[in-house]
Amino acid sequence: MLYSARNLKKTYNGRTVLDIPELSIEKEKIYALLGPNGSGKTTLLHILSFILTPSTGALFYNDKPVQFLEKALQLLRKEVVLVDQHPILFSTSVHKNVEFGLKMRDIAKKDRRRITEESLDLVGMRDFEWAAAAHLSGGETQRVAIARALACRPKVILFDEPTASVDVENQIAIENIIQSIHRERKISVIVCTHNMLQASKLAEETLFLFEGRPTSSIYENIFGGKVIMKGGRSYCAIDDKFLIPVKTDQTGFIKISIHPKSIKFASSPKNDASSVFYDGRISQLSEEKGWIRILVNIGIPLSVFMKKKEFDLFGTGIGQNVTVKCSDYGVEIIGSETMPG
Amino acid sequence: MLYSARNLKKTYNGRTVLDIPELSIEKEKIYALLGPNGSGKTTLLHILSFILTPSTGALFYNDKPVQFLEKALQLLRKEVVLVDQHPILFSTSVHKNVEFGLKMRDIAKKDRRRITEESLDLVGMRDFEWAAAAHLSGGETQRVAIARALACRPKVILFDEPTASVDVENQIAIENIIQSIHRERKISVIVCTHNMLQASKLAEETLFLFEGRPTSSIYENIFGGKVIMKGGRSYCAIDDKFLIPVKTDQTGFIKISIHPKSIKFASSPKNDASSVFYDGRISQLSEEKGWIRILVNIGIPLSVFMKKKEFDLFGTGIGQNVTVKCSDYGVEIIGSETMPG
Amino acid sequence: MDFFVDSFLSSLILIRTVDPALLNIVYVSLKVSLLSTLIAGAVGIPFGFVVAVTEFAGKRAVITLLNTLLALPTVVIGLFVYMFISRRGIFGVFDLLYTQKAMIIGQVILIVPVVTTFTITAISRIDTRYRRTAMTLGADRIQTAMVILREARFGIVASVVAAFGRVISEVGISMMLGGNAKGFTRTMTTAMALEYDKGEFVLAVALGIILMSISLVMNILLNYFQGRTAV
Amino acid sequence: MDFFVDSFLSSLILIRTVDPALLNIVYVSLKVSLLSTLIAGAVGIPFGFVVAVTEFAGKRAVITLLNTLLALPTVVIGLFVYMFISRRGIFGVFDLLYTQKAMIIGQVILIVPVVTTFTITAISRIDTRYRRTAMTLGADRIQTAMVILREARFGIVASVVAAFGRVISEVGISMMLGGNAKGFTRTMTTAMALEYDKGEFVLAVALGIILMSISLVMNILLNYFQGRTAV
Amino acid sequence: FAADKVIKMSTTTSTLASGLLDILLPELKKDTGIEIKVLAKGTGAAIRDGMDGNVDVIFVHALEREKEFVEKGYGTKRYAVMHNDFIVVGPKEDPAGIKGMTDAAEALKKIALSGSTFISRGDDSGTHTKEQELWETTGIPMNKETRTIVLEGKELKVSFFSPQDSGRWYVSIGQGMGKTLTFADEKQAYTLADRGTYVNYKLGRAVPLDLEIFCEGDSRLANPYGVIPVNPKKFPHVRYDLAEQFAQWLISPRGQSVIKNYQVLGQTLFFPDAIPGIK
Ligand SMILES: Nc1ncnc2c1ncn2[C@@H]1O[C@H](COP(=O)(O)OP(=O)(O)OP(=O)(O)O)[C@@H](O)[C@H]1O
Ligand SMILES: Nc1ncnc2c1ncn2[C@@H]1O[C@H](COP(=O)(O)OP(=O)(O)OP(=O)(O)O)[C@@H](O)[C@H]1O
Ligand SMILES: [Mg+2]
Numbered sequence A, B: 001m002l003y004s005a006r007n008l009k010k011t012y013n014g015r016t017v018l019d020i021p022e023l024s025i026e027k028e029k030i031y032a033l034l035g036p037n038g039s040g041k042t043t044l045l046h047i048l049s050f051i052l053t054p055s056t057g058a059l060f061y062n063d064k065p066v067q068f069l070e071k072a073l074q075l076l077r078k079e080v081v082l083v084d085q086h087p088i089l090f091s092t093s094v095h096k097n098v099e100f101g102l103k104m105r106d107i108a109k110k111d112r113r114r115i116t117e118e119s120l121d122l123v124g125m126r127d128f129e130w131a132a133a134a135h136l137s138g139g140e141t142q143r144v145a146i147a148r149a150l151a152c153r154p155k156v157i158l159f160d161e162p163t164a165s166v167d168v169e170n171q172i173a174i175e176n177i178i179q180s181i182h183r184e185r186k187i188s189v190i191v192c193t194h195n196m197l198q199a200s201k202l203a204e205e206t207l208f209l210f211e212g213r214p215t216s217s218i219y220e221n222i223f224g225g226k227v228i229m230k231g232g233r234s235y236c237a238i239d240d241k242f243l244i245p246v247k248t249d250q251t252g253f254i255k256i257s258i259h260p261k262s263i264k265f266a267s268s269p270k271n272d273a274s275s276v277f278y279d280g281r282i283s284q285l286s287e288e289k290g291w292i293r294i295l296v297n298i299g300i301p302l303s304v305f306m307k308k309k310e311f312d313l314f315g316t317g318i319g320q321n322v323t324v325k326c327s328d329y330g331v332e333i334i335g336s337e338t339m340p341g
Numbered sequence C, D: 001m002d003f004f005v006d007s008f009l010s011s012l013i014l015i016r017t018v019d020p021a022l023l024n025i026v027y028v029s030l031k032v033s034l035l036s037t038l039i040a041g042a043v044g045i046p047f048g049f050v051v052a053v054t055e056f057a058g059k060r061a062v063i064t065l066l067n068t069l070l071a072l073p074t075v076v077i078g079l080f081v082y083m084f085i086s087r088r089g090i091f092g093v094f095d096l097l098y099t100q101k102a103m104i105i106g107q108v109i110l111i112v113p114v115v116t117t118f119t120i121t122a123i124s125r126i127d128t129r130y131r132r133t134a135m136t137l138g139a140d141r142i143q144t145a146m147v148i149l150r151e152a153r154f155g156i157v158a159s160v161v162a163a164f165g166r167v168i169s170e171v172g173i174s175m176m177l178g179g180n181a182k183g184f185t186r187t188m189t190t191a192m193a194l195e196y197d198k199g200e201f202v203l204a205v206a207l208g209i210i211l212m213s214i215s216l217v218m219n220i221l222l223n224y225f226q227g228r229t230a231v
Numbered sequence E: 001f002a003a004d005k006v007i008k009m010s011t012t013t014s015t016l017a018s019g020l021l022d023i024l025l026p027e028l029k030k031d032t033g034i035e036i037k038v039l040a041k042g043t044g045a046a047i048r049d050g051m052d053g054n055v056d057v058i059f060v061h062a063l064e065r066e067k068e069f070v071e072k073g074y075g076t077k078r079y080a081v082m083h084n085d086f087i088v089v090g091p092k093e094d095p096a097g098i099k100g101m102t103d104a105a106e107a108l109k110k111i112a113l114s115g116s117t118f119i120s121r122g123d124d125s126g127t128h129t130k131e132q133e134l135w136e137t138t139g140i141p142m143n144k145e146t147r148t149i150v151l152e153g154k155e156l157k158v159s160f161f162s163p164q165d166s167g168r169w170y171v172s173i174g175q176g177m178g179k180t181l182t183f184a185d186e187k188q189a190y191t192l193a194d195r196g197t198y199v200n201y202k203l204g205r206a207v208p209l210d211l212e213i214f215c216e217g218d219s220r221l222a223n224p225y226g227v228i229p230v231n232p233k234k235f236p237h238v239r240y241d242l243a244e245q246f247a248q249w250l251i252s253p254r255g256q257s258v259i260k261n262y263q264v265l266g267q268t269l270f271f272p273d274a275i276p277g278i279k
């Protein structure tokens, strides 16, 4: 195991923002870390990169317990580099920024120069080598930060939304870089992102966080709504229009997640006791390793995930109208909100 | 015209980062502003929101020339609000941040409270009203910044990558907010984004910037490669593998953009004098107002844009293999790079 | 070490006996120092703000000059002011020399550069996005300034604290322009200087201990107040 | 106004004649002030850094105390040091009193709080992301500190400039611990105080003008040097 | 070793400010090779320096305290070197009408009775001590102010005298002679000054003092200066032999004549006491 953790918690002023009973991350893989805003992704990456100390709990790196003491952490940090969500560059030149990690690793001057240039080339920022880092645009900054981390040639690299401000061309380039460093240099990677396509393109494994806790429910189709009763069954009413079946005794506002694999196409709307049917239109399709991700717009966008074979059976396609069905076993309650009611 | 500009330039230390000979932006529309990193999008938005003075040129707002004098600009700024690319929140509470614009507009205390709460509700940050703004996560910060701008109820609102760090659920919510404020309050909107789907979902008009200049070439399929000659024709060789036909006398490295509408499906590879054929696989499909955007992976991802009717003719779909053709009239040279040769 | 024990005990006796002369000295010290700091703040903070946020030709020269003025000796300030307010100076008719007003004038000149330079430093470091954000949200010049000053408050408060420390511990100007007249312009520091000249070291240090205690109390109050207004 | 013209002309004459006594005074002033500033920087910057970046129980108390020490009067420092280095003091045998070393000791005590508090303020304002970024890139404690100090350099240089201004213009400690002995411990300020005592106001101000000119030159050099190392 | 013949001397500011030492010390060096590191300060602080063993010799004018200094064993012997005299000065208008008076005490009394402003040095210096003595002989009720301090563990009372009901007209400023004169000039008030400083401020400056001499010549107005080497029995490190040599030189015909011939603006400031009638 690259990382494992037990009862890891981070608390700020009494609020627990991260609470991980159990976590295992394997070596030499690419993980995607997903979760809504504020779910603790950045906090977790900071702990895994040894720049934040958890409030309680045990963390193991390469099966050895991590001692949260500066001396010990310094050694570990030479192997693990984080690219921040909103990276900052030191107020020097782009060159010096990228060279920084190499200096810290006592690389010879000649090699430093070469590696710096190579790294900048990778992210297409070689032209800016001698520019003042402070004046770069948002995307340029993010790309230099990636080059700076790559230059360190770490064993593990953690990316916190690495392409959030990066343009389409470089987004692809960076995704390719991530894949190639993983393939060629056997670097372990964790990428935190809100871009589902990116996650499924890159990741071999996926971790989901919700309100600080790892969750099995896929981070998709998250909706908030009010519990209502109708015909002896309970539903979550989204925007007072869409009724999603849900098993609950709660009342008031809840947050639900509909598992994308649990949503199925229905050839014709027949009365299925446990399901609800919705008419919609396929607005997006993408292929992900034998699976198809389908965005069905039923008024709200539903993400559906099915095997390519199953999808092909239906003979439908982009821009076609379909009926989908949803049953309560695929709906999970992930939280109850306190909202004005 | 909401905005028009002539010969607008912004220069930093002799480098012209924005150079707009002519620009017109209509009232009560949603515009998308697209362009690669460093193309001057943020710079333009800063000028349009009257917080940056152009180096030279004339800008008109509501057909009146803009005087870049503090007194005059202050009045204009009450009508135009910008949401920054990496917004900062004042180091007070979330509530005070959102209330700030209202205070500046001398809104009564009672109304301030109501509007603040409403705005936070819109972006789903009501629970954080009394939190310290400095400690919010990336996406939370971005959402509060949007609420802060919305609370001002401006006539024009400029968003600089508003959902870059926002989670999927709230991304949709924010897109809906942008559409509804535009529809209901007749607010003019310019959204700068790298997310093509977002742009096509929201925008009625699209502006492209490349290296500081407005360009007709759609900001897609941008590749860099070396010019090579083969059989009396010139090609741009990408990754030394993919040959894209191009009309040029240049040598060395160039940057090209392949117009997505110029790429066509080819039923069978026949020898067409001016075209080159590539085999690929459809990895993504999305519907955009009667058009289909197709991502064809030929080793590098090609974006293809065709009428739904045309696409349907081919009877192909997601995950299918296709042959596409590309001819030099659809390829534009958008720059030549100085790269180590 | 006996000396410090002596001084400490003496300071306790001084405080316990509520010596009216001492009370007057403390009162004059505090009044003059606080007024000087207030005025210097009112002048130096806006001035520093303007220098920090505007771009103009001689900006670096102005900052260099202000840094130079940090080295203005009290004797020079004293004589400079003296020349204007002495009986023969152009403001002689106002009979300012050897009054608390004269001390305040001199002290303000002494600390305006301190407040100004540190305000400039504090504000320069504030991300320009704060300014732009305030502006786009509709803030006028003054309101934008308030936002920036708020963000730079730690630096600015530090500069004011330093300025206060500078004047309450200052002796040259108080002596030259105040004249150390007993009951009128005698401050803790001029009294200390006098006791030192007399060779009454114990008394001098006892007064110093009282001065430091007062300064400590003021800083604790400020700290408490700042803590409460934070966020 | 004649007075200032006179003083200015006198200062020119003083400079032109290259008075060796004057040269010595300037030399002593600069040597003592620069050494004091150097030592205070070497003590105060690291100390301020540690206070700023570490979280510990008494942090606010330490800062409050440092702020209080900004109000330490020179008389108190003078006497304090005197007690230790006077012939009867525990360090009496080293015969430090009335030497430049004694002046430096006193002046360092005077300005360490200045350097420390302003270093703390400058560093506190630096975004914690700089620290985290340096750390994740593999910087050890010292290297991380250097990054943060670099980012806070304007504030820190400002504090050192202020400290230098404070000591070169300072007279109390120089007088009490140096003794204003001609050729040994006479500085520009103690010479000014003496001229003032003699009633030679013109000469006092002339010396003041020279002092300010030297300080100006130093600041211009520093500005130039800083400009060159920026970016 | 010429460089090694350096001794330290604490003295009152008047000897340095008057310029006397600037004449005296080069002559001393020429004759004896002795160099002197001069530390000029308030009378009290100068004597204190001797008591703490920080200097090798003191040169002050506070007769009573000098005697005490020797009695307590801090100094070996007091050598009377020279004197100058005190004068009562005041504004031209002479509101108290003391012009020409020779009895200093009477003059002060008139100032007090007329309520004219009087500036007191109030710094326990030789001049201040003299002023307090004079006030006591006027018969005007005196105000005694006492402060308790702790010295070497024991409580000790320190007292100051000033005329009673003097709140408005009697200003105690606790500063040196020059500053006191300047103060009196500004406020157009009376004060007791030593002649040397007065002459310097009256004649030596572009803008002379606006004060006149009204009372002089009273025998009580004499201001004697003494030099005392610090006692090597108390402080073995002091350079007693050089200090003694310096003191001997001062009272030698050579030293005495240098003092006698020192003039500022045609005025003799100090009168030698060791050898009467020296030229
Ligand atoms: N220093 C802090 N003090 C108080 N609360 C904090 C602090 N840092 C983070 N938080 C809170 O902890 C929660 C988790 O933050 P974190 O940055 O890990 O979220 P995230 O999953 O990265 O979100 P995003 O997708 O928006 O980047 C947030 O609600 C945030 O407000
Ligand atoms: N103050 C400045 N000084 C020098 N160069 C600057 C400054 N501000 C911006 N630039 C440069 O101007 C160019 C345009 O910047 P801008 O921020 O407008 O780009 P952008 O289109 O918003 O890019 P991104 O998609 O990365 O946000 C960039 O190359 C940037 O380096
Ligand atoms: Mg995050």
Ligand SMILES: [Mg+2]
Pocket (backbone or CB within 6 Å): A137, A138, A139, B041, B042, B043, B085, B160
């Ligand atoms: Mg931008």
